Amino acid sequence: MASPSGVGLIAVPQPYDFERSLDRFTFWGVDRANVWHDGGLHRVVAGREVRITPANGGVRIEPLDDTIEPVVRKLLGLELDLPAFHAFAQGEPVLAEAAQRFPGFRPPLAPDPFEALVSSITAQQVSLHAAFAVRSRLIDRFGERSACSGSGPGEGVRGNREVPPTGANVLAFPTRERVARASEAELIVLGFSRRKAEYVLGVARADLDFHELASLPDDEVKARLTSLRGLGEWSADWFLARHLARPEAWPAGDLGLRKAVLAFYPEVTDVRAAGERFRPFQNLSAHYLLAALRYL
The missing domain is CATH 1.10.340.30 (Hypothetical protein; domain 2)
Structure with a gap:
């Protein structure tokens, strides 16, 4: 919700690790459309520079209005059902360990x-x-x-x-x-x-x-x-x-995901078919497997 000053807060289901969730914007180099600066992420939305910083229970947005809010929500991946995924992950040992290592990891999305x-x-x-x-x-x-x-x-x-x-x-x-x-x-x-x-x-x-x-x-x-x-x-x-943010999206042809699946499930012979074991959370499973491989 925005205040008269134009600064607002968006609640994010907890736990939420702001830096880990958004590190893809710095991990492989500079992303000129999503810039880390002085503890916050900056992006131009509807012609205005928006600053996103961590806050108690969510994120602080400056400025925030009805045009900016849905873009920031998309960027932060707020439509992904992380609590339901964490519950699902408890029945899959590899995912359970990844969820324990990265409890506040929420993959960002491309807004456009x-x-x-x-x-x-x-x-x-x-x-x-x-x-x-x-x-x-x-x-x-x-x-x-x-x-x-x-x-x-x-x-x-x-x-x-x-x-x-x-x-x-x-x-x-x-x-x-x-x-x-x-x-x-x-x-x-x-x-x-x-x-x-x-x-x-x-x-x-x-x-x-x-x-x-x-x-x-x-x-x-x-x-x-x-x-x-x-x-x-x-x-x-x-x-x-x-x-x-389709929950069952499974990029089986991705080289990184193939490496991750084979690293944690060496018995797998068909990566696309292996996605069935993660239904209906293939999307988040893929992101957590990639994160687990990246930070081995």
């Missing part, structure tokens, strides 16, 4: 569908360090600063109140419309292969409303996404998992 799809194309068949570097160059080239920015992000005036520079240097992820106007050559200069540049432009210019996908069942979402050049099952699975 276009951002989620471009990020998945960027990460295809390269290391996540390389993917983050290319993604950040894309944001630097085509992203926009907050509307209240002066000489740097966060400077300017909100209402009648001056806002000092935060120093976070955060940019909005480029809009679909802006990327659609880019050329293949402009993307290649940023580090995209020629084929990936074609894929990104194809997605940006596609005759498909990505926001409408939220109302469709998983199979239909995958069918529509994989009809686009450059979006295969891997990208569609991660879109279901990290944008739509």
Whole structure:
């Protein structure tokens, strides 16, 4: 709930480990659209720089209004049913241990569908360090600063109140419309292969409303996404998992998840079939297995 000052609190089911939950924005490099600075996460939402910091029982948001709140809720993964997953995990020894090690881990989500799809194309068949570097160059080239920015992000005036520079240097992820106007050559200069540049432009210019996908069942979402050049099952699975928060999304083709499954279940011969043992919590199970492998 927002206060007259524009600062608000959003409750988060406890326990909640703010830093562990959001460390994907720093673990593989700088994420220019989600910037850690001075103990908080900064993101541009609806043209305004938003600062998210931990607070008793949840998170503190500045500024907070009816436009910003749903984006922050999506970003923090609040639609994921973590308490129910923890109860389920008690019957699965590997997950039970992971839940005990990371009791407050709540995976973040990509608030915008276009951002989620471009990020998945960027990460295809390269290391996540390389993917983050290319993604950040894309944001630097085509992203926009907050509307209240002066000489740097966060400077300017909100209402009648001056806002000092935060120093976070955060940019909005480029809009679909802006990327659609880019050329293949402009993307290649940023580090995209020629084929990936074609894929990104194809997605940006596609005759498909990505926001409408939220109302469709998983199979239909995958069918529509994989009809686009450059979006295969891997990208569609991660879109279901990290944008739509579908509980049964299981990115079986992901190399990291395959490594995690085989590390903890060496008897497994079919990673996709192995996802059945985690039904109906494949999505959170995948994230906890990846976290357990990352912090071995």
